[in-house]
Amino acid sequence: MSTLSQAYRDDTITSRHIIPLDFDSIDGVPESHLWSPSEEPHQNIQTQDPQDSLIPVIDLSDPRAMDLIGQACETWGMFQIINHGVPLELVKEAESEARRLFALTTQKKRKVLRSPGEATGYGLPRISPFFPKCMWHEGFTIMGSCVDDAKVLWPHDYQRFCDTMDGYQNQMKLLAHKLVLLILHRLDVTTEEMNWATSTHDSQGALQLNSYPSCPNPSRTVGLAPHTDSLLLTILHQSGTNGLEIFVEGLGWRLVCPIDGAFVVNVGDLLHIFSNAKFPVVYHRAMVNHSMHRISAAYFHGPSVESMLAPSSSSRPCFRSLSVKEYISLKARHNDKALSLIRI
Numbered sequence: 001m002s003t004l005s006q007a008y009r010d011d012t013i014t015s016r017h018i019i020p021l022d023f024d025s026i027d028g029v030p031e032s033h034l035w036s037p038s039e040e041p042h043q044n045i046q047t048q049d050p051q052d053s054l055i056p057v058i059d060l061s062d063p064r065a066m067d068l069i070g071q072a073c074e075t076w077g078m079f080q081i082i083n084h085g086v087p088l089e090l091v092k093e094a095e096s097e098a099r100r101l102f103a104l105t106t107q108k109k110r111k112v113l114r115s116p117g118e119a120t121g122y123g124l125p126r127i128s129p130f131f132p133k134c135m136w137h138e139g140f141t142i143m144g145s146c147v148d149d150a151k152v153l154w155p156h157d158y159q160r161f162c163d164t165m166d167g168y169q170n171q172m173k174l175l176a177h178k179l180v181l182l183i184l185h186r187l188d189v190t191t192e193e194m195n196w197a198t199s200t201h202d203s204q205g206a207l208q209l210n211s212y213p214s215c216p217n218p219s220r221t222v223g224l225a226p227h228t229d230s231l232l233l234t235i236l237h238q239s240g241t242n243g244l245e246i247f248v249e250g251l252g253w254r255l256v257c258p259i260d261g262a263f264v265v266n267v268g269d270l271l272h273i274f275s276n277a278k279f280p281v282v283y284h285r286a287m288v289n290h291s292m293h294r295i296s297a298a299y300f301h302g303p304s305v306e307s308m309l310a311p312s313s314s315s316r317p318c319f320r321s322l323s324v325k326e327y328i329s330l331k332a333r334h335n336d337k338a339l340s341l342i343r344i
């Protein structure tokens, strides 16, 4: 049976779109990373009170949580959660292990570079080929065990990194299942669909550690260009630094304020399709900072890549049915045009 990492293997990406900048040895922003002001990410920035939290913050222990989550999915496709049950020490530990990884020398990190046909390892975001300029970003993608890469990075001390990432992925998987159950109540799903969406044994996940080093010219650079996440839902830990923004129709780009101990959850393309577009597509991006090195950890949760996906119990589906694998491959080839290709 195919796994997520196999589904992400077959594309034709070139090294220019894989190798992050050598952040240790630069003292300015190279032309390759300078976005012109007319390029999309620098448009529509709103002045905003940093306290003004547009995206709702939901307490998972609140009896109204299910309703609030349903509403948030319909309105924004995004919400933040607190009291989620994930031990905060584990979250801190995962962040500090991610920092330890990105603090290694460029030479070390390039030893675990994601190779062109592979899904995991160190490198630029997969969406890089779709943009004219490079992103101020380095990432490390994990699908399941990361022991092979960790052994290369820390030959004598790889266990700590692996144990932390395993523990974090396990917690994310549990939380993702809880959230899917809560979210599906908003949709009129059949028992069969409910089983498909909540079956724990063949769900698939990926963990992406993101690093955005401080940048001498943040107004002309982009950390992670505007995109939507592909799978069902994403659970994001953003370390205390601003950077994540969501595009809201009519309002433009809005900051998603970091809240200590909270996770940001957003609807991915598969859930947009499954909801028959009742939940919006969620464009978001990460901007960079002059003084802070920002880290984030995103967990992507999806169903088995072999399974079929169709808008749930809808008499007028607006998307054709397809396998998860097929959607991943369409997305790899067409990025944000993928959804329009399956629209009925």
Ligand SMILES: C=C1C[C@]23C[C@H]1CC[C@H]2[C@@]12CCC[C@@](C)(C(=O)O1)[C@H]2[C@@H]3C(=O)O
Residues within 6 Å of the ligand: 004, 008, 125, 126, 127, 128, 141, 205, 206, 208, 227, 228, 229, 230, 231, 300, 331
């Ligand atoms: C399971 C996933 C989800 C991936 C691909 C694969 C591993 C890495 C994820 C990201 C992380 C950064 C943004 C994104 C858009 C990217 O370029 O790589 C994500 C993408 C997706 O959601 O499509």
Ligand SMILES: O=C(O)CCC(=O)C(=O)O
Residues within 6 Å of the ligand: 208, 210, 224, 229, 236, 238, 243, 244, 284, 285, 286, 295, 296, 298
């Ligand atoms: O770093 C962030 O805040 C956003 C990360 C993100 O969107 C992603 O990994 O898909």
Ligand SMILES: [Fe+2]
Residues within 6 Å of the ligand: 227, 228, 229, 234, 284, 298
């Ligand atoms: Fe994302």
